[in-house]
Amino acid sequence: MDEKEVLTRFKNGDLDRAQAAALLTGATGAVGTAATGPAPTVLQLPDAWPDLEVVEGPVAGPVVAPAEPVAVVGMAGHYPGASDLAAFWRRVRAGHGSASAPPPGRPGDEIGHYLERVQDFDPEFFGIDAREAALMDPQERLFLETAWEVLEDAGCTGGRLDALTAADGTPRSVGVFTGAGSGDYALLAARTWTSERPRPMPRGGRWSLPNRFSSLLGLTGPSQSVDTEQSSVLVALHLALAALHRGECAAALVGGVQLLLHPASRRPGAGEGVGALLLKPLARALADGDSVHCLVRGSAVGHIAPDSTAPGPGRRSRTTTADPAHAAEQRVPQAALRAAGLDASAAVVREDAASVRALVGEAGAATGAASLTRAVLQLRHRVLAPGPRRAEAETWERADAAPRRIRVGTCGAGGADAHVILEEYFPAGTDADTATDAGHEIGAATDTDPGPTAAGVGELFVLSAPTPAHLAATARRFAELLGGPGPVPPLGALARSLRTGRSAMDCRFAAVVGDTAELVRVLERFVRDGTPCADLRDGGADPLGLAGAPETDRYLTALWRAGRLHQLCGLWLSGLDVDWAALERAHGAGTVVVPLPASAFLRVPLWLGGEEGPA
Known part of the structure; x- marks a missing residue:
């Protein structure tokens, strides 16, 4: 049976996917060898989801063994009409759009997709002077807050951040790879600058977006900004994966942001948003006890010229009987499939800029962040969301025994094309039929640690903040x-x-409680009365100087093993920084990361010249 007959019978329903793939592999050569025919096309299955695709024949080029899977271990984002990812998922699942008139304070009446209160920021949380913060691009300020929320979602601040070491032992080996929108803030400042009344100007470069965050937290991995318009975040993710595979960093934060601050940017249908993900090699994520949202199996980038047949400097005109535009459009998706180690039988759901247009509009660099987030949430909840190819949400039933997968692809306005293959994750000992997404939901974690609570001494709850x-x-x-x-x-x-x-x-609250109900009562009393609270901002931390004593670690371990939680509570409130992860390991308990509320930001309006907000 030749290839044409196999495809005809497959389209007619006489062969299922596995049978067709097996016959095609036998007809055209073993998977893993280079294809010799024309570039493969994509077959739309008439009896499957409208955005499901399989490849007719082997993936063009050799299918290589994929690199070690990379886990998505943290996420955060803010999108029009959705202040957090829980609200964003509700809008995604319901298929709700976010188009509206500009928020108060922004001139014009262009219908678009806008964030609220983009002038607000919490400089005190990050230790930034308010005057300096007023000169920071609001895109940078919004990214700082979102990136911090990602690290908290992954349980990766404090000691666990220090423990992310490079091969030479350098701590905080985290790379930051970002995409950013236009420099509208600098344009607004330039309107009022004159030689007679000069004043400090905002930085105009996108380089500051990742560099500021890396500097504030002392991160030592690569810190790089990318600008390929809509595909910026996917290109940034591609670079992050390469850095992880080369060992340049132990984890990588990838994100993007766009705000429409200058009136010229607020064209009809344009949009805003910010989103970020934290990535770790899967083996490291499992060893660290991380919550794995999904896996990144492969990625590819390339360029699609507006007219791939038009001659240009140094390029000769060519003629071909194949469709050059179609071949160019398929080249990068095919490369991503090869990088993921997928063959001709792979079924992959597509996500692209059109999938998020109703949610964020034409959001530039934020488009890729929204597309990735929407894809991860669908894998996590095992629900196919409404979009251009589906009228309403559907339970995502698997087509075969393979994991659910999504290909996220976006092409920038200049032709920079990027595609990423995401795959659902099942913990060891489970499979695609028995695993659920409960492990990613609040309240789903197990609590099998035989720690102090099991001995009847309670549980030590700690919170801290800058004020x-x-x-x-x-x-x-x-x-x-x-x-x-x-x-x-x-x-x-x-x-x-x-x-x-x-x-x-510096400002700390701690309590030893026996159950959740008692913790709620203690927290409500603290919120109402403000006590007890240790405020170490004016010095006085660790008055006994225990941090410098070599015997302190053994002393703390002995207290932990004996269940002396009240004593440990008092030491921590006095300013002694306790390595809780080391105590947990010494007691035989592994770290368990569960999703928790992010630290609160107390935002205030900060704008050029002390103004209240955008104009």
Whole structure:
């Protein structure tokens, strides 16, 4: 049976996917050898989801063994009409658009997709002077907050961030790869600058977006900005994967942002947004006890010329009977499939800029971030969301025994094309039929650690923040979560995630509690009265100088093993920074990361010349 007959019978339903793939492999050569015929095309299955694709014949070029899978271990984002990812998923699942008139304070009436209060920022949280913060591009400020939320979502601040070391032992080996929108803020400042009344100007370069975050946290991996318009974040992710595979960093934060601050940018249908992901090699993520949202199996980048047949400098005109535009459009997706080690039988759902247009509009660099986030959420919840090719959400039933997969692809306005293959993750001992997405939901973590709580001494709950006001606002978030109607994490898993995954700041709250109900009462009392709270901003931390004593680590371990949580609580409140992760390991317990509320930001309007907001 030749290739044409196989494809005809497949389209007619006489052969299923596996049978067709087997016959095609036998007809055209073994997978893994270079294809010799024309570039393969994409077959739309009439009885499957409208955006499902399989490849007719082997993937063009050799299918290579994929590199080690990379895990998505943290996510955060803010999109029009969605202040967090829970709200974003509700809009994604319902198929709701976000088009509206500009928010108050922005002139014009162009219908677009806008974020609220883009002038607001919390400089005190990051230790930035308010005057300096007013000169920072709001895109940079918004990215700082979102990137911090990603690290907290992954339980990767404080000691767990320090533990991400490079091959030579350098701590905080995290790369930051970003895409950013236009420099509207500098344009706004230039309108009022004159030689008679000069004033400090905002930085106009996109380089500051990743570099500022790396500097503030002392991150030592690559710190790089990418500008390929809509595909910026996917290109940034491609670079991040390469850095991880080369060992240039132990983890990588990838994100993008766009704000429409200058009136000329607010064209009809344009959009705003910010989003970011944290990536780790899967083996490292599992060893660290991370919550794995999904896997990144492969990526590819390339360029699609507007007219691939037109001659240009140094290029000769060519003639071909094949469709050159179609071949160019398929080249990078095919390369991504090869990088993921997928063969002709792979079924992959497509996500592209059109999939998120109703949610974020034409959002430039934020388009890729929104597309990736939408794809990860579909894999996590195993739901196919509404979009251009589907009227309403559907439960994502698997087509075969393979994991669910999504190909996210975006082409920038200049032709920079990027594609990423995402795949659902099943923990060891489960498979695609029995695994659920419960491990990613609040309240789904198990609590099997035989720690102090099991001995009847309670659980040590800690919170910290840069100021008492920040601490109270964050405590209120936890009280609302734990006292609300929704699912909550087991007390032990929640307390461990906070102790090991959050940084210890100057203003601290701690309590030893026996159950979640007691913790809610303690938190509500703290929010109401503001006590007890340790404020170490004026010095006085660690008054006994225990941090410098070589015996301190053994002393803390002995206290932990004996269940002396009240003593440990007092030492931590006095300013002694305890390596909770080391104590957990010494007791035989592994780190368990569960999703928790992010630290609260107390934003204030900061704008050029002390103005209240964009104009």
